[in-house]
Amino acid sequence: MEGGGSAEDRFIARFFRPIARSGAALGLLDDAALLSPTPGTDLVLTKDAVVAGVHFFPDDSPASIARKALRVNLSDLAAKGAAPVGALLAIALPKGTPDAWMAAFAEALGADSLAFGCPILGGDTVSTPGPVTITITALGEVPKGTFVPRTGARPGQAILVSGTIGDAALGLRLRQDAHHPAFAGLGEAQRAHLLDRYLHPQPRLALAPVLRACAAAAMDVSDGLAGDVAKMLKASGCGGHVEARRVPLSAAAAAVVKADPSLFAVALSGGDDYEIAACVPHGRVAVFTAEAARAGVPVALIGETRDEDGLSVVDAGGNTLELGAGSYSHF
Incomplete structure (x- = not known):
């Protein structure tokens, strides 16, 4: 999760470094994470975004928003037969978003990432003139050759x-x-x-x-x-x-x-x-x-x-x- 300036560095250190518990996240001190897939597995990747006013109400609690943002991606992994291994987070916030909002968001995201075995590995933080937008890329694994496709149904x-x-x-x-x-x-x-x-x-x-x-x-x-x-x-x-x-x-x-x-x-x-x-x-x-x-x-x-x-x-x-x-x- 790149921090381009000192203010952004402090923001990341305060809200996201405490929930980036996996060693693959490299303490969120680098521009990328380093992940070694489990031998004998295929990687499964999915990305979903949630946008205020479309996927959630702007006055929903930040904890609920965080949980929904992660869980909709985990649902995609589950449907493919995959177990989660980590996630990348991109969050676009209007300027002036209160620290209390961010603290509640990060706490819930960290709790869910721990509960579902899906550590936060990195991502990006930006400001936006528009609504809150959260995009998560979730990574999962399946034993090699066992991915469950959308395309495998047959008549009968x-x-x-x-x-x-x-x-x-x-x-x-x-x-x-x-x-x-x-x-x-x-x-x-x-x-x-x-x-x-x-x-x-x-x-x-x-x-x-x-x-x-x-x-x-x-x-x-x-x-x-x-x-x-x-x-x-x-x-x-x-x-x-x-x-x-x-x-x-x-x-x-x-x-x-x-x-x-x-x-x-x-x-x-x-x-x-x-x-x-x-x-x-x-x-x-x-x-x-x-x-x-x-x-x-x-x-x-x-x-x-x-x-x-x-x-x-x-x-x-x-x-x-x-x-x-x-x-x-x-x-």
């Missing part, structure tokens, strides 16, 4: 998803419109659950070895289940169908959808779930499900791949549901 495989779907999108809707009638019947714990799922993704790193052993294709659900599964199938050169009734919902999300069925489309196409969608040969589904449960990650079988192009999401009567774009898009 099961489509499974981890965790529950739609909590984050409904949490965002709750944040935007707390007085919507659909939220009126929720208890405080259910409201807190939805809001937390939007603020604090839970990367499914425990699922990584199960994906390596069983999955033909996988990707994390960041822009919406329907759209992301469709992307994966298109990349694999096949199509599929998802049965809406099989999509796992939390108790809070189910209560919201029951109160306003139109919000089911939001749950299926809204972003920020950071769960994992995977295509698994039917002969491996039982093993995949059992091993995922052993790892503490629930998974649900929601559909199947097929020869025909495109993804259809169908209701209990086999009717295709209209979900609009199916996922969030920046462009």
